[in-house]
Amino acid sequence: MKDIKIQVNDLSLYYGEKKALKEITMQVPANKVTALIGPSGCGKSTFLRCINRMNDLIPSVSITGQMLVEGVDIYDKNVDVVNIRKKIGMVFQKSNPFPKSIYENVAYGSRINGINDKRELDEIVETSLRQAAIWDELKDRLGDSALGLSGGQQQRLCIARTLAVSPDIILMDEPASALDPISTSKIEELVHELKEQYTIIIVTHNMQQAARTSDHTAFFYMGELIEMGKTNDIFTKPEKKQTEDYITGRFG
Amino acid sequence: MNSQIPSKQNFTKESLKKQFRLSEFLAEKIISSVAFLSIAIIFLIFIFVFKESLPIFSQGKESVKTEIQQSAASNDKPESYGGSETSAELQPESYGGVEKEELQPESYGGVEKEELQPESYGGVEKEDLQPESYGDVKKEDLQPESYGGVEVEPLVADDNSAESTEVKEEKSNSIWDSLLTADWVPVSENPRFGLLSLLIGTLKVTIISMLIAGPIAILAALYTACFASKRTKEIIKPIIEMLAAFPSVVIGFFALMVMATFFQDIFGYDSRLNAFVGGIAMALASIPIIYTISEDALSSVPKTYTEASLALGANKWQTAFYVVLPAATPGIFAALLLGVGRVFGETMIALMATGNAALMSANPFESVRTFAATIGAEMAETVFGETHYSVLFFIGSLLFIFSFGLNALAEFYVKGRLIKKFQGK
Numbered sequence: 036m037k038d039i040k041i042q043v044n045d046l047s048l049y050y051g052e053k054k055a056l057k058e059i060t061m062q063v064p065a066n067k068v069t070a071l072i073g074p075s076g077c078g079k080s081t082f083l084r085c086i087n088r089m090n091d092l093i094p095s096v097s098i099t100g101q102m103l104v105e106g107v108d109i110y111d112k113n114v115d116v117v118n119i120r121k122k123i124g125m126v127f128q129k130s131n132p133f134p135k136s137i138y139e140n141v142a143y144g145s146r147i148n149g150i151n152d153k154r155e156l157d158e159i160v161e162t163s164l165r166q167a168a169i170w171d172e173l174k175d176r177l178g179d180s181a182l183g184l185s186g187g188q189q190q191r192l193c194i195a196r197t198l199a200v201s202p203d204i205i206l207m208d209e210p211a212s213a214l215d216p217i218s219t220s221k222i223e224e225l226v227h228e229l230k231e232q233y234t235i236i237i238v239t240h241n242m243q244q245a246a247r248t249s250d251h252t253a254f255f256y257m258g259e260l261i262e263m264g265k266t267n268d269i270f271t272k273p274e275k276k277q278t279e280d281y282i283t284g285r286f287g
Numbered sequence: 288m289n290s291q292i293p294s295k296q297n298f299t300k301e302s303l304k305k306q307f308r309l310s311e312f313l314a315e316k317i318i319s320s321v322a323f324l325s326i327a328i329i330f331l332i333f334i335f336v337f338k339e340s341l342p343i344f345s346q347g348k349e350s351v352k353t354e355i356q357q358s359a360a361s362n363d364k365p366e367s368y369g370g371s372e373t374s375a376e377l378q379p380e381s382y383g384g385v386e387k388e389e390l391q392p393e394s395y396g397g398v399e400k401e402e403l404q405p406e407s408y409g410g411v412e413k414e415d416l417q418p419e420s421y422g423d424v425k426k427e428d429l430q431p432e433s434y435g436g437v438e439v440e441p442l443v444a445d446d447n448s449a450e451s452t453e454v455k456e457e458k459s460n461s462i463w464d465s466l467l468t469a470d471w472v473p474v475s476e477n478p479r480f481g482l483l484s485l486l487i488g489t490l491k492v493t494i495i496s497m498l499i500a501g502p503i504a505i506l507a508a509l510y511t512a513c514f515a516s517k518r519t520k521e522i523i524k525p526i527i528e529m530l531a532a533f534p535s536v537v538i539g540f541f542a543l544m545v546m547a548t549f550f551q552d553i554f555g556y557d558s559r560l561n562a563f564v565g566g567i568a569m570a571l572a573s574i575p576i577i578y579t580i581s582e583d584a585l586s587s588v589p590k591t592y593t594e595a596s597l598a599l600g601a602n603k604w605q606t607a608f609y610v611v612l613p614a615a616t617p618g619i620f621a622a623l624l625l626g627v628g629r630v631f632g633e634t635m636i637a638l639m640a641t642g643n644a645a646l647m648s649a650n651p652f653e654s655v656r657t658f659a660a661t662i663g664a665e666m667a668e669t670v671f672g673e674t675h676y677s678v679l680f681f682i683g684s685l686l687f688i689f690s691f692g693l694n695a696l697a698e699f700y701v702k703g704r705l706i707k708k709f710q711g712k
Contacts, residue, residue: 087598122600125598131589134613
C-alpha cells in the first residue's frame with residue numbers, strides 16, 4: 036500500500052460512556068475506493084463521520100487517538116474544522132439536496148467560498164454535473180427545485196454538489212441504499228470514474244456492491260476493525276473466521 | 288373444529304357488508320361543525336360590524352350634505368386660534384398650498400377653543416380632559432405640540448386634501464368625500480370624519496414596529512434554533528414566550544411612563560408620545576409572537592440540510608443564513624403576518640403611547656391616531672345610531688377588511704414568490 040492518504044492510529048470514540056469504536060488502526064490508500072462493510076451498528080458509519088469530524092455535532096462524543104490525513108492530525112487543536120470539511124466531502128445515506136434550485140444546490144459550496152462571478156459559477160456547475168453524469172438529464176431545468184427530482188437524481192446531485200467544492204477525499208455513507216437497481220448501478224459507475232481523481236471511502240451494506248466497486252475492503256464488527264485488505268483477498272480468502280461468516284451470509 | 292373456533296371469517300357478502308358506525312359518524316360531524324362554526328362566527332361578527340356602519344351609506348347622504356353646508360358657512364368666520372396667530376401665518380406652517388378656507392375647518396374650523404379639546408375626547412369635560420391629554424394646555428402650548436415642526440408635509444397629504452376638497456365642492460352628496468379627507472373631527476358643531484390621517488397613522492405605527500420587531504425576533508429565533516446549546520434554548524424560549532402573555536396595558540403603561548421620556552431624551556423630538564414610541568411598544572408586544580413561530584419553523588428544518596451544508600465546508604453562520612433561514616421562509620413569513628395583525632389591531636398600546644392626534648405626516652416622531660385606538664377611545668362616548676357611531680363601525684370593518692386582504696395577498700401572492708425565489712420553482 037503506497038500513497039497512504041489517511042493513517043488512523045488507535046482511534047477510539049465514546050458516546051458518553053459507551054465505547055463505539057475500539058482502537059481502530061488502518062490505512063486508506065490514495066486514489067482508490069475503500070469499502071467499509073459490517074453488520075448494522077458496528078461503527079462503520081461512525082468511523083466514516085470521524086474522518087471529516089461530523090461527529091463534532093454530537094455533544095456527547097469524545098475521541099482519542101490519531102487521524103492523520105496526509106500526515107496532519109485533523110483532531111489537532113489548531114486545525115480548523117471548516118477547512119477539513121472543504122477537503123473531505125461527504126455524501127449521505129439519505130439524499131439531502133437543499134430546498135433550492137438545482138443550480139443553487141451545486142453552486143452553494145462555491146458561493147460560501149466567496150465565488151460570486153456568474154460565469155465562473157456556471158462553469159463549476161456544469162463541470163460538477165458532468166462529472167456526476169447527470170448534466171444531460173438536468174441541463175434544461177437548472178432553475179427547478181431540487182426536491183422535484185427522483186431519488187437517484189437527487190443522490191447524484193448531492194455527489195455533484197460535493198464535487199463542486201473540489202475535495203480530495205469523498206466519504207459516501209451508503210449512497211445507494213435507498214435507490215433502485217438502475218440508479219444504484221449509475222452511482223457505482225460514477226464511483227468507478229471518480230476514483231481517478233479522488234480518494235473514496237464508501238460504507239455499504241451490500242456485499243456485491245463492495246465487491247464490485249472497491250479496491251480495498253475493511254470489515255468492522257462491534258466497533259472493532261476485524262480485517263482489512265484487498266477486496267479480492269477479503270472476498271475470496273478471508274483470514275478471520277468472522278469475516279468469512281459475514282461475507283458468506285452466515286450472520287449479520 | 289370449525290364449530291368450536293368461530294373466529295375465522297369468510298369473505299361472504301354478509302360479512303363484508305357496509306356497517307354504519309354511529310359514534311365515529313357523530314364525532315366526525317361534531318368536529319367538523321366546530322371548525323365551520325368558528326368560520327361562521329367570524330363571518331357573523333363582520334356582518335354585524337358592517338351592518339352597524341351601513342347608515343353612513345344611506346342616511347349619511349343628507350347629514351353629510353348639511354354638515355358640509357355648515358362647514359361652508361363656517362368658513363366665513365374668521366376663526367383661528369384666538370387671534371394668537373393670523374390665518375396667513377398658520378398656513379405655510381401646517382398645510383402649505385392648501386387654501387385658507389379649507390385649512391381651518393380641516394384643523395379647527397368653527398371650533399371655539401373650548402371645543403378644541405373635546406374634538407379628541409368627545410363628551411369629556413374640558414377640566415377632566417386637560418390633565419389627561421395635554422396637561423395644562425394653553426392654546427399657545429397646543430400649537431407647537433401638534434403642528435410644530437411639520438414643515439415636512441408629505442405631498443400626498445396635500446394632494447389628497449386638495450383633491451377631496453375639490454370633490455366636496457362639486458358633488459357634495461357622497462359619504463366618500465367626507466371619509467377621504469384628512470381631518471378627523473368627530474365631535475364638534477361641524478363634525479368631519481376624514482379617515483386618511485387615521486390610515487396614515489395606523490400604517491406608520493405598523494411599519495415602524497415591524498421594522499423593529501421583525502429583525503430582532505427573527506435573529507433571536509435563528510440564534511436559539513441554530514447556535515444556542517440545548518440548555519440555553521430551554522431558558523431563552525420560555526422567557527421570550529412569557530412576554531407574549533404580558534398584558535398590553537402594562538406594555539402601554541411602560542411605554543407611556545418610561546420609554547417615552549427615555550427616547551425623547553435621546554432623540555429630542557417635540558411630542559413625547561408619538562408613532563415611534565408606540566411602534567417600539569407594539570414591537571415589544573409582537574416580538575414574542577414572531578419569535579415563537581419563526582423559531583418553530585427554523586427548528587423544524589431537517590437536520591440533514593444542516594449536515595449537508597457543514598459537510599460542504601460551510602461554517603455555522605453560512606449554514607444558518609443560506610440554508611436554514613431560506614428553508615424556513617414560509618414559516619417565518621407566516622410569523623411576520625401574525626405580527627402585523629397583532630400590531631394592526633392593537634388598541635391599548637396605541638391608545639396609551641401614540642399621542643392620539645390625527646395628523647397627516649410622514650415624520651415618525653409625530654403623534655398619530657390609529658384605527659383601533661380611535662374605536663377604543665370614542666366608541667363609549669358616541670350616540671347610538673349617529674353618524675359618528677356608524678363611522679366607528681365602518682372603521683371596524685375596514686380593520687377587518689385590511690387584515691383579511693393583507694393575509695390573502697400574502698398567502699396567495701407574496702408567499703409563492705418568496706418560495707420560488709429561495710427554493711426554486
